[in-house]
Amino acid sequence: MGDGRVAVVTGASSGIGEATARELTARGWRCVLLARRADRLEAIATDIGAEWETCDVSDRAQVDDVAARILARYPSIALLVNNAGIPARGSFLDIDPERIERVTDVNYLGGVWCLRAFEPGLRAAAAAGGAHVVNLVSVAGTVAFAPAGAYSASKHAQLAFSRSAAALLRSTGIQVHAVLPGFVETEGFPQRTKLRSRLLRRWVIEADDVAKAIVKAVEKGKGEVTVPWFPYRLTSVAQAVVPGVFARLAGRAGYHRGE
Ligand SMILES: NC(=O)c1ccc[n+]([C@@H]2O[C@H](COP(=O)([O-])OP(=O)(O)OC[C@H]3O[C@@H](n4cnc5c(N)ncnc54)[C@H](OP(=O)(O)O)[C@@H]3O)[C@@H](O)[C@H]2O)c1
Incomplete structure (x- = not known):
């Protein structure tokens, strides 16, 4: 349970980030929501009793500014969810x-x-009992999904970052978790209408399922979690063990036309 500890959730204006903020708040965390759309953040924050700040996480100066403002209010940040x-x-x-x-x-x-900007707050929380960073990666971080090649590459990089950070921070009391969802139906990823394969569409899950997995990873101290385990963990293993077979299958999958 959160016991009023502070969690910063990026990409909290919709989808998995919003569901995670709602789940954390229900479990007693004090959430600070970050994203770019102020109207959406304000509505969600008002609904759940959270705080919010606008921030484009790709803009290093904006991230540093927003972190400085949040750390001035809350010097101790027990949870950072990198979800945007x-x-x-x-x-x-x-x-x-x-x-x-x-x-x-x-x-x-x-x-x-x-992570760099909130590190002082995470260290303060770690010294007072423990701190967590959750990186919302994707099964696409373990498999080369050719129909979304650049996305897959970004998620491979993010997983490497997450694993490196976990090793780097292990001795500081800051635990770094990687959560790897399969296909999830959200605003930015309308999988049920975009995916061509009927089989892949059957495996689409909801944002709430991922939010619960995030909270469980933190509470149970799980380093790396695939959501759901079946069938996605098997695809990660197939990529590693029989990459040629996997490439043939992935090459046949794809999306309907359009962004
Ligand atoms: N849905 C899936 O199938 C799936 C599967 C595996 C992993 N994931 C990962 O889960 C995470 C959340 O995605 P989602 O499915 O919940 O999609 P979503 O509903 O579109 O949510 C994405 C969130 O990220 C925010 N965002 C986008 N660009 C941003 C930026 N530059 N700075 C700050 N915030 C930004 C968006 O808010 P604003 O537009 O207001 O900034 C929104 O709140 C992503 O990292 C995604 O890669 C998704």
Whole structure:
């Protein structure tokens, strides 16, 4: 339970971030919500009794400014959820080069800037009993999903960042968790309408399922969690053990046309 400890949740204006903020608040955490859309943040924060700040996590100066404001109010941050992220459907050859840069800046570097900026608050919480960082990666961080190649690459980078940070911070009392969801139906990722494969559409889960997995990872101290375990963990293993077979299957999957 949160016991009034402070959690910063990025990308909290919709989807998994919003569901996570709601779940954490219900369990006694004091949440500070970050994203770019002020109207959405204000409505959610008012509803659940949280605080909010606008911030583009890909902009290092904005992240440093917002972290300074939050740390001035709350010197101790017991949980940072690096959840803000965007899709990049399409192959490396199809999508705009700007989208390739953007998905890298938001999905991978955004979490790096947030960890660096909130580190003093996390260290203070660790000294007082413990602190956690949750990185919302994706099964796409373990498998090369060709129909969203740049997204997959951003998530591979984010997983490497998460694992490196976990090893780096292990001795400080700051636990770093990676949560790897499969397909989740959200505003930015409308999987049930975008995915071509009927089989893949059957495996789509809800944002609430991921929010519960995030809270469980923190409460039970789980380092890396795939949500749900079946069938997605098997795809990660298949990628590692039989990459040729996996590449043939992934090459056949894809999205309906459009962004
Ligand atoms: N849905 C899936 O199938 C799935 C599967 C695995 C992993 N994930 C990961 O889960 C995370 C959340 O995605 P979601 O599915 O919940 O999508 P979503 O509903 O579109 O939510 C994305 C959130 O990120 C915020 N955001 C986007 N760009 C941002 C930026 N530059 N700075 C700050 N906030 C930003 C958005 O808010 P604003 O637009 O207001 O900034 C929004 O709150 C992402 O990291 C995604 O990669 C999703």
